[in-house]
Amino acid sequence: MAYRRTETVVARLAETRERIVVAALKLVAKEGYGGAGIPAIAAEAGLSTGALYRYFPSKAELFDEVFRRGSQREIDVCAEAASQPGPARQRLARVVEVFARRALKGRRLAYALLAEPVDPLIEAERLRYRLPYRDIFVGIIEDGMRAGEIAEQDALLTASAIVGALNEALIGPLAPQAKKTDQEKLIHGLALFCVQALGPMPGRKL
Incomplete structure (x- = not known):
């Protein structure tokens, strides 16, 4: 038996x-x-x-699980922020602010999740875990287009660009050797940039 x-x-x-x-x-x-x-x-x-x-x-398998756990926790928080009511631009700014604020508060972990050199197994997961963030932004953009708050556009393209911009903009400030930055200015600037990436309100010229 x-x-x-x-x-x-x-x-x-x-x-x-x-x-x-x-x-x-x-x-x-x-x-x-x-x-x-x-x-x-x-x-x-x-x-x-x-x-x-x-x-x-192996260490790679353990860290792969650590990466999954840490990343999913941040995704869940951002999804919750996106689900709160409000105009699309306000919701997008809220998610960006939540993402950036949590990253800057837990700098070492955020840098490990976003950019620290890792085993190829974890690097593959890192790329895959960008997709849920992209999908959160796609949902907000599509909601905004349906409500007439955002001009018609390729929601997937815009959302992907926003995710890329967020990661790239935060890598430097999160790095262990980074100099002290004005975090509120950085957070505000990121949110403004991402909202502006949606383009002007429908009916308004660039």
Whole structure:
């Protein structure tokens, strides 16, 4: 008869795996991917290095899960901000401000998620996780076009450009060696740029 894990064993394994991911996410937020070594993560999780490898066979696989977890948390917050009522331009500005403010508050983690050199496996996930942000902006733009608040345009193209601009504009200020910046000015400037990317109100000339 094949061995079947009991519910208690399955729950214990899941709890330990979760503890490892939480420990890794904590260290990445503090030290970045480069500074979060497996021995340190194991110690933070209260495990031996060997025990950790039984849950995650490689550092790349563990960090891939950390990236997924950290990215999804930010996507969920931005989606919630987008769901709040208001004109399309106001909603877009709100999402941009939330994204930028959270990134600047958790600079080390944000830099790790956006730009820090990583394993190719994580880099692939990084590109994939830009798509939910793009889709959030597509939804806002399409809502605005239906309401007559935004001129007809290629919503996918505009949304993709906004995501690219956000990432590119924040990489420098988030970098570990970056000089101190006026965060409120940066956030306001980003929101203004992204709103202006929607073009003039329908009926108004450029």
